[in-house]
Each structure stands twice: as C-alpha cells, then as structure tokens.
Amino acid sequence: MLAVALSGCAAGGMAGGGDPLPSWNEGPAKQAIVDFVRDVTRDGSANFVPPGQRIATFDNDGTLWVEQPIYTQFAFMIDQLKAAKPRPEWASNPVYKALMANDLKGAMAQGEKPLLGLLLQANSGMSVDDYDKAVRQWFATQRHPTLNRPYTQAVYQPQIELLKYLRANGFKTFIVSGGTMEAMRPWAEEVYGIPPEQVVGSTQTIKYDVATGKLMREPSLFFLDDGPGKPVGINLHIGQRPILAFGNSDGDMQMLEYTTAGAGRRLGLIVHHDDAQREFAYDRQSAMGKLDKALDAAPRNQWIVVSMKKDWKQIFPEAR
C-alpha cells in the first residue's frame, strides 16, 4: 500500500514530463526497458505485477559505477591497511609488501583470497561507528585515479535515471553487490536514491560487545554476496525474487538466472564495457569484472546486453 500511494504521488508529479531516460540513446535496450516497465505496471496487463512485488536488483561495481582499475572498496580497504598499525606477521607477507610498495599487480598476482584475508584483518578491530566515519572521510576526500572526479561521481548517469524511473513506477530498487555494504551505505541514498536497508552486499563478521554496547568488526568474512551468493543475499535481505536484475559480470550470473527463471515477465540486463574512449573497454579476461560465462549465456536467456558505447548518450553526471 505504501508503494501504491507513492506511485500515485510520483506519477502525478511526472505527468507531462519528458523522457525519463534522457541519457539512454533510442535503441533496442532502452525500448526493452520501457516496454517491460509498461507491461508489468499497466492496469489490466496480463503481466501486471503489484507494486510490493516490483523488486529490481542492481549490481554496483561496473553496473552502477566504475570498477577499474580496481574495485573501489578494495582501494579504500588498502588505504585502511596502509594507515593501520602493522602486525608483526605482515612483515613476511608478500601481499602486504606489494601493497606497501604500491604494486597492485604484484598483490593481485597472489590471488584474491590472500589479498582479501589481509584486508579483512586490517579492516577489523574497530567499532562499526568508527569504521563508518573512516568510510565517510575517505569518500569525501579521495578521487578516482584517472577520471578526475570523486568516486561518488564516478557513477553512471543512465543508471541513476533508470533507478529513478523504476521507483516512479512503483518499483523498489536494491543494490546487490559483491562489495561490502559498509563502503556503500554511507552515500548510496544521496547518489542513487537507495537507502541503507536496500543496500545488500558482502560483510565482515560483526559482534556486539555486551560490556561497551558497541558493534565491533571481526577479522573474518561473514557473508560473500557474489556469484551463487547473490540469490542467497537476495533471499536474506529482500525475501522476494526480483523481476528485474542488472549486472555486468560473471559474479552476477546467478542473480540474473534466479531473477529471469521466475514465473511471469522478467528482465535481465548486462552492462557491456566497450567504451575505451569515455570509460574502459574490457570483458572476458579482465582482472575486475570478468564477463565471460554471463556473456555467452545472455542470448539463450534473452538477457539484454547494454553497450556502453552505443546505448548510453552520456556516461557520468555533470561535474558538481
């Protein structure tokens, strides 16, 4: 009922408005989105979905914002590592040595697990509140290394319009990311219009310290919201199967499968990073955001492959 009332308000406010997706070029991708939204929201449609069930899930890295040259939360976590008091056992750790020498490739060469293990350690031992302050401070001051803008503006304008358009049509929009919730929640509402409780992601183990009343960060992973973990995260946090899912990599494959396997009309979409000029061009074998199996699976699942180059008129928001 909430969503009905809201949808009513929003529809009234948008009456007579122009194109809700001005940063999308006319073409099959934009058409598929608009057709889908009309079909599931129109009264009397055979595919009508009640507002409370209009669930849309978006991956974050590479789908809503830039994921090159490295996932942004890794950049933040590495800065936390550099600022942390070194532990004796790190001295002989090749990942630690590579990171301290700013040799990212060398650190990644050891594999994702040793890197993540070290980052989890360095990003633990403090309270959730203190960590939240560090996240906010970092995002307020750090800029993307090559795009010459703050990370929170290295986001895709067409997707911000799409999120808004979906909400105006009674959808609930969620992030379902392999990245950590803690690094997204402080700014996701301002940037994407997505409140903290609608941000689903990976997270470290958190314990409530009964003596101090503080939530403390432990040095282990509680939940990995990636690949087959994404449908699990959706069930845990949302409790309904989405009707629309948008991803960009093999880590989104199971979310797309789970979404489009549901009964009734569904829409699966994939961002294809093919625009070296305005963003980055990469797919099958990249270090971040590898798009291999999901690209092959797209045609048989009728997932829409959105070309950044052809389908997006503008990539980033105007500088603020």
Added chain:
Amino acid sequence: MLAVALSGCAAGGMAGGGDPLPSWNEGPAKQAIVDFVRDVTRDGSANFVPPGQRIATFDNDGTLWVEQPIYTQFAFMIDQLKAAKPRPEWASNPVYKALMANDLKGAMAQGEKPLLGLLLQANSGMSVDDYDKAVRQWFATQRHPTLNRPYTQAVYQPQIELLKYLRANGFKTFIVSGGTMEAMRPWAEEVYGIPPEQVVGSTQTIKYDVATGKLMREPSLFFLDDGPGKPVGINLHIGQRPILAFGNSDGDMQMLEYTTAGAGRRLGLIVHHDDAQREFAYDRQSAMGKLDKALDAAPRNQWIVVSMKKDWKQIFPEAR
C-alpha cells in the same frame, strides 16, 4: 525523499482524523509515545530527526503477537517435523520421542539447543519456495490452541495502531525477531503493514543450487537474531541505529540498549504481560519470553514498561 513524500501524503490523509491510537488507554505510556513522536518530527524541534533516520524496530513474539504457550514458529516447525519422513537417528532421540507424543514440556526439558537442532534438520532439505508454500498453508489453516483465532489474528491491536501511527509520521518500521524470517514474511505485510525486506529474524543456512537454480534449505543455523544478535541483525539488515525499539523479554535487552544509547532523543519500550484474563500473565521465569534482566534494567534506562492490563484498552483485533 521517499519518506518525506509519503509522510506528506499520509499527514494529509489524517488531517482532522481522531485518536490514531484508540486501543491505548490514556496514561504515561501512551503519553510518552505521542510526546516522543512529536518531538522528533516537529520542524524546528531540537530533537528533530530526518525521515530517513526515523527507524523503529519491534520484536515479534510477545511484542506484536502472542508467544504462549510456545513460540508460533516452533509450533510450525514441530508440525513440519511430524510430517517429515523420520530419519533413522531420530528413533533414539528423546526430544523427537517427546514431540511425537505431544509432550512439549518433556521436549523442552532437554534444553533449547537439542530441540532447535532437531527442528533445523526437519525444516531443511526442501527449496525455499516449497518451504514458503508450507508456511502459507499452515497459517491459512491453523488456529491458536486457546485463543480460538488464527495465529495471524493473535496479534496485538494497540501495536498495529502504533506501527501505522509511526509510518504516518515518516518512520520506517521493522520487525527484529528471534524467530525465523521465513515464518513471518509471508503474512507480515498484510497483518502489520511491514514488507518482507523489513522483517529481520533468525534464519537457516541457504545455498543456491547452481544445477537447478533453486535456493535450498540446509540443516544448520545461519544467524541467530536474539539477545546480542539483535544489534548485529539491525546492522546487517537496516544499517542504521534505531531511534525507537519495542521488546518484551531479555532477548530484546541488547536491542533496547543499542537503540537508547544513541545520541539524541530515543525511546525504549517493553510489553509487560500482566493480563491473565485477556491474554497471559508471566514475566521473570517463564519458559517463553523470560523478562528478568530487562525488567530490572528498565528504570535506569528510562525504558517505558507498558502494562497490557492497564495500558491496552483492547488486546486483539475484532474477529474477521
């Protein structure tokens, strides 16, 4: 912005309306609630809280609905056990034997852990979708053993009014229960106005089966949302510290502490089950919903103890 728009709509709809809490008797508890809501929502108030941060969390068992003679999800899970194909190892299990003989006391006498372990086994091995169907079927047909009404109507009318009143004032309302999410989500929106993603609770381990594309229930506990687990569950699912929390037992103690320890104005409330005539009378040493430490802690934390007998004019909704 969502909440602002909604609050605007709702406030308009309520203008000139009467008492939003008609099932609450006039008295200090009702007054404390109304004063708190006015103070955090009034423009220009020193304690003003923006709508997106007006988070209210409610325990379920004993706070929103009846928890005697046994937590309802236990009743459901026991029925699942009785319907399950018996496993060979259950034959010698004293908890199993007691449950099959309808000797609930005998089953409980073994402790909560052996009971829970057995129930987790019997409530696993099927898909999330099939389990959801079983939950819906059970609630559609089962009635409370002594109150002569369906379980979904063994809910407290004053709390339904309070949830609605809070939402009309721009609050987001969440359930934060020790019970399982799966047993609440199918009916919480219809009964409480709380959508699935705002229901936080305990949950079994879920795995995505890549071969079939199904989410499957595993025989282990993934997360216990009780006691010190409640602030952890709040952080995991909501990502903000509540400004209002309502509980009824020691299992809610840390949620109340965590909520009222935050900066600015906060409100903690406890239902006291002191009405043997209309519901049940129990507190310190009961088998379910033991209220011992939290009752002692209430005065020094300024938590409001709500007497079911004195503060609630009507306990249950009119029969439908």
